[in-house]
């Protein structure tokens with residue numbers, strides 16, 4: 001599996017849309033890799049996790065063929081992970097010679113509701129007819145194209161059942177932990193012996209730790225989850241750990257993230273980063 005981290009920022013992005021804090025000003029000055037758009041990961045060419053408002057920009061900046069995405073897995077309905085308005089443009093006069101004529105979206109019930117709500121006004125019948133929305137159930141392993149996906153409950157929102165995912169293709173496994181705080185104890189038995197190749201962590205709070213009741217994680221929380229994954233044999237010695245979804249409030253500038261990598265042996269994602277497992 002080839003993962004391309006198209007966006008690695010939290011909901012507000014870095015620099016944040018309306019913010020003039022020291023970090024955002026510094027990022028505006030530096031540009032380049034310090035800029036972080038909203039989180040999205042492309043797996044190979046046709047499978048994608050989340051669809052933030054920056055997806056269009058990702059396609060232009062990173063040369064991604066959005067029409068080739070035939071399967072879209074969505075973690076939850078928050079706007080930085082699912083910007084459904086754009087799908088009215090997937091066909092009719094707006095899109096010709098698309099690589100995949102159809103798109104299948106998978107997520108929780110709120111994702112389906114948000115899709116319907118956001119496309120209600122402008123979706124044309126002939127476009128809507130090519131897009132499906134399937135509601136997944138926790139712990140139910142589902143075949144999606146060449147992949148098998150198991151939704152696991154996240155600790156993220158009281159308003160909906162957010163999912164994080166175990167994603168498998170052949171003998172390769174990826175554990176995608178966005179957006180979530182530390183996982184609940186009941187999740188770990190479902191990961192027993194999985195020996196995943198890569199864990200992608202929510203690391204919104206960077207060097208801070210937020211403990212068991214938080215909606216996001218920092219590196220201390222990531223390490224606590226890692227210890228639990230080791231306990232149930234869900235990881236190996238050579239498993240890769242990627243951290244992402246950074247907030248401007250924790251100054252995730254290059255020098256700080258370099259330190260995080262050195263001290264914790266993780267890979268700090270940046271926009272456009274690819275990693276293969």
Ligand SMILES: [Zn+2]
Nearest residue numbers: 010011080179
């Ligand atoms: Zn988020």
Ligand SMILES: [Zn+2]
Nearest residue numbers: 019021024248
């Ligand atoms: Zn800021």
Ligand SMILES: [Zn+2]
Nearest residue numbers: 076078156179
């Ligand atoms: Zn969220």
